[in-house]
Amino acid sequence: MTENMLEHFFYPESIAVVGATSREGKVGNTLLKNILPFRGKAKGHVRIYAVNPKYDKILNVRCYPSVLQIEDVVDLAVVAVPAVSVPEVLEQCGAKGIKNVVVISAGFKEAGREGAVLESKLVRISDKYGLNLVGPNCLGIINTHAGLNATFGKSTPTKGNIAFLSQSGAFALAVIDWAKAANVGFSKMVSLGNKAVLDECDFIEYLAMDAETAVITLYLEDIREGRRFIDVAREATKTKPVVVLKSGKTEAGAKAASSHTGSIAGSVEAFSAAFQQSGVVEANSINDLFDFSLTLSRIRHVSGGIAIVTNSGGPGVMAADAIEESGLGLAAFDRETMEKLRDLHVANFYNPVDVMGDADSDKFGSALGIVSAAESVGAIIAILSPTAPIEFDKAGDYVLELNDKKPIIPVFMGGDEIANTVERFKKQGITNYFDPVRAVKALCAVKKYSESRDKVSATPFYFKVHRKAIEELIGLWDRKEVKRGIGVEGFKVLETYGIPVPPYGKAETAAEALELADRIGYPVSMKIVSPDIVHKTDVGCVKLNVRREEVKETFFEILHRAEKYTSARRIEGVLVQQMVEGGKEVIVGMKRDMHFGPLIMFGLGGIYVEVFKDVSFRIAPLSKEDAIEMIKSVKAYRILRGVRGEPMSDIDSLVDVLLRVSQLSMDFPEILEADLNPIKVFEHGKGCYAIDFKMIIEAKK
């Protein structure tokens, strides 16, 4: 999909409204009415046609029985006919050579099985003719900068620099109505509907290049093309912020997982990892979605600490607390700034600067001026209560004037008294907040965006691996089952991928076990090798700290217990392994997410993972930077760094393991889940060992 093709959605020179009608209140009527004022890029050269066999003319627009009868070239067809008629209309569009179609009609996938069949017809016809199709089951599209409203909504949003893509038409309607009352402007809006052909990826690609769009804001309920989303969003966020609200966090899928990683790594984690890795700012509520978007539409970077100027102490302290908690950082003033503030007679010439309740707008403005000139200040939160001496419009002048020097977030607190000033701010794209905590939260989104953009574009890391050896290994296993659990017998896979495991061997007889143990050195651990026994410890099939004199006895004991375990039909032997003393336990895992592919997990020890859910996620393939970030972003990282004078753990060796597991997961799509749990990591320079291993493999189709 190239940008030029989508350009015709927003700047068509000729539009056909299929299903137009003169019946008031009907979708086909509102739609035509909304489109009629459109004048196009070159103002006045747009041709609009109605299509409906029942009319010759609708609202003074010439009406055709079908698009085929239109003599002119048509750039865009907007379709609002009953669902059953849509396939025929699409066929006609295809035949006519219309490339861009918005299908507003509902009654497809969302309406049940028959609708889904109908929708797949639309996909087939679109493929056949190479149609760019938006919808079906959508509200339409809007381009405020060209005056195009191709929706059946009652109102048109005002011009602005935020592009809004919504998977829900109803939600888009709510946003349009709200935005109008709140005087929030948009550049373009697309109601994505069922996303039968075009989806958010296509429009993110287009909007990244759109000069009128400063921020791309999305409301999504699912993402079909996970990998493409990451690539497209990563590219777009290099140029402009992308803010996403994703609804639908709880998903049955996560509960059905059988590995440890699988049970923790749900789709919420996959989505969050994908957003993080592509520089997308995630919002968790509608308030946040627009707070973040509005602030990012004018502030993309804060270089320095945050200063607070206030005429009332309390709200200033609230803002300061929120800044400290969020890690944004309060600005520290230089001596010159402090002296200037002292000369101004403020209560506090440190940050937050309290000009006090008796200050007038000029004093407030002077403080703002001094602070905005300080080099250490990256942005200013300007808090103003409606005290008697304050004239808000005058104070607003200072904000508007100084905002070019340093971005200022106004927190003018009040109702009617501030209304006029707030409107003036809005016209300059500046959002006022009543609540200082919300202002800080919006600034955090700026920090998040600029940090992700500043990161070196991460390239995945690759090792040379004997893929062939592994293919053979996987091929050896019984593939009659659809899914299969692999336990310690998969150590070979780790070895091949260069992941260190303690010396081990598989014994089929007690004599072999002793021979192996002698070679490995004592004490050893002994574990059953059986694809039928997943929880080996629970059935007594794992023995630790086995001494030489106990080896043979233990061998028989393990076999005996395994045989007692009813479903244990396939016993392949007993694994004899070196006992690993000391080290700290970490877990590395992988779960293949249905949307995004392999989701890699990192965490410390069983308790930290199970009780605190203190884990980090990234989607493979990982770059070295990703792996380092994953390790550093768990809270328990402090334990690896060494608490109370302990030595630092060998982080490098864990980075290496993460990269190799990432590559394994990319190389073998048949691996659905994997747990390296525990991995024991030793002090710096002494590496790590994967002690236990489990994976779930699916038969190749």
Add this chain to the structure above:
Amino acid sequence: MTENMLEHFFYPESIAVVGATSREGKVGNTLLKNILPFRGKAKGHVRIYAVNPKYDKILNVRCYPSVLQIEDVVDLAVVAVPAVSVPEVLEQCGAKGIKNVVVISAGFKEAGREGAVLESKLVRISDKYGLNLVGPNCLGIINTHAGLNATFGKSTPTKGNIAFLSQSGAFALAVIDWAKAANVGFSKMVSLGNKAVLDECDFIEYLAMDAETAVITLYLEDIREGRRFIDVAREATKTKPVVVLKSGKTEAGAKAASSHTGSIAGSVEAFSAAFQQSGVVEANSINDLFDFSLTLSRIRHVSGGIAIVTNSGGPGVMAADAIEESGLGLAAFDRETMEKLRDLHVANFYNPVDVMGDADSDKFGSALGIVSAAESVGAIIAILSPTAPIEFDKAGDYVLELNDKKPIIPVFMGGDEIANTVERFKKQGITNYFDPVRAVKALCAVKKYSESRDKVSATPFYFKVHRKAIEELIGLWDRKEVKRGIGVEGFKVLETYGIPVPPYGKAETAAEALELADRIGYPVSMKIVSPDIVHKTDVGCVKLNVRREEVKETFFEILHRAEKYTSARRIEGVLVQQMVEGGKEVIVGMKRDMHFGPLIMFGLGGIYVEVFKDVSFRIAPLSKEDAIEMIKSVKAYRILRGVRGEPMSDIDSLVDVLLRVSQLSMDFPEILEADLNPIKVFEHGKGCYAIDFKMIIEAKK
């Protein structure tokens, strides 16, 4: 302070405005203008007097040189004269027998040292005459239900059932102006100012009995009378919700602490514990403060799960996610409800109920009706997007009608289209939210309040203890220092308080050490006893797992190391103690908070406390319920309950330790901080042992 006395603040029959002036724009002018329309309880029987030696009449009100010249009884004096003149005015009020005074004048404690001296004068005069004084440095007071506005603000809030107390006058101004525009009503408002005499406790007591007040909402910057606040708030929350926003979280005090507990237990933790124990709902932002208050003003209890009815899927899912995350719980419908919903042809007859985008207001209303009749439903979130078939006013009728059956939180999404309906809701005290997540958050506040109210009123637990023995013990220590650290030598204190410690003894010679160890049994631990060595392990003065043959050698080694430690002048001997094997490590600590008294802390092991800050706090004296809650509310409680088939730990013994430490902290105010760290707890029925102990004692003044 009895309620009757404060009654005259809100329902005076005669008011003197001291410092009234005819000069436009001055505080004394605005104040008089604001008060003039007041007609009192019995409508029309109020006498208002101006006081200013420069005038005979102001705004047609008779003016006196001082209150002394007023022949009438005066119920309330509102003072707005320069700060230096306030003491004289107060003297005159006292002499005149005026009991209630609001001092609006600024220039006191907030203005520096001289102001503080002036303020202490006000306190002395108030004490002398028994004056109830609000302020100084405040905006004044408001009683909307009597039409009394004794502030110098520009506008009067509308009538409502929320009482608002604000420590910041500027913030109160902002709230009044905002509330007017947002159509939020108040019953009474008090700007507390510097709280020289009356503070939030006095007004909470009064407002708890006030029939016109449904919710008490506070903005506080500090709390002077911590203990009284807890008592007063606990009593008030039995009758009505109290919601608090406390600004100023970071405090230098916490950083200077010397014990482990001290370094974690800052004043934020103390405030939060105090709020929790007194049933106060804490807000963390201005949005939350009023969202919570407004919702609690009409919903105090939710008995059942939350149902969602929506005409657009996405926002419904957002609400459902937020409900699940918050632990509120989605309602499960009974068969009858589901059948009724199925007959209505909705997309989903489970919860959330999606009536779909093509539903009209009647269908939406029918779904609301069905759901509100379901027994399992405690409250309903009604989400509505502005789709074509929806008439908001009609949908609003359903909400207003059914709201009596089950509380409904409307989330009508839009701007102009919903404006009229939103106003109608407001008139019925119903708040509409644009963001479903915010609606859920407000419902959470209801849950929090009703849960705290349902709790058995907790009575502190007391043990019989030989206080005398301890007093002697503490008396023995050198009290020349202002503060002193007590280490293992304080085990005696624990024993006296019935807290189990492993068998131990103090040896002054190597022979004594061996004798002790023989009696205790091997292996033993050995630790230096010296008030000068706080971090014993760091200087090698702690030896674990000492066997019989090592005891004497170890004794000398510890002494030697202690002597090498430069500041270690007072060496009292070596503690010989039984080594305790196994068990799980927990920490119990205490820090005396300057506002609330002893703050008790509970947590698991060093790492959980240090890295995850996974600890809980309560203010002593603790009830048994408090202690149980403290233990259960740490995340790591799962570890005590037993993970992976481990036995449950002896929780009862920990409850016992918490209660005993609570009592110790109440009995001895000279104990500033205490750490029982670690305590080793064994499986159920096997108790626990305090392994190490440290406390900081302050000399009694």
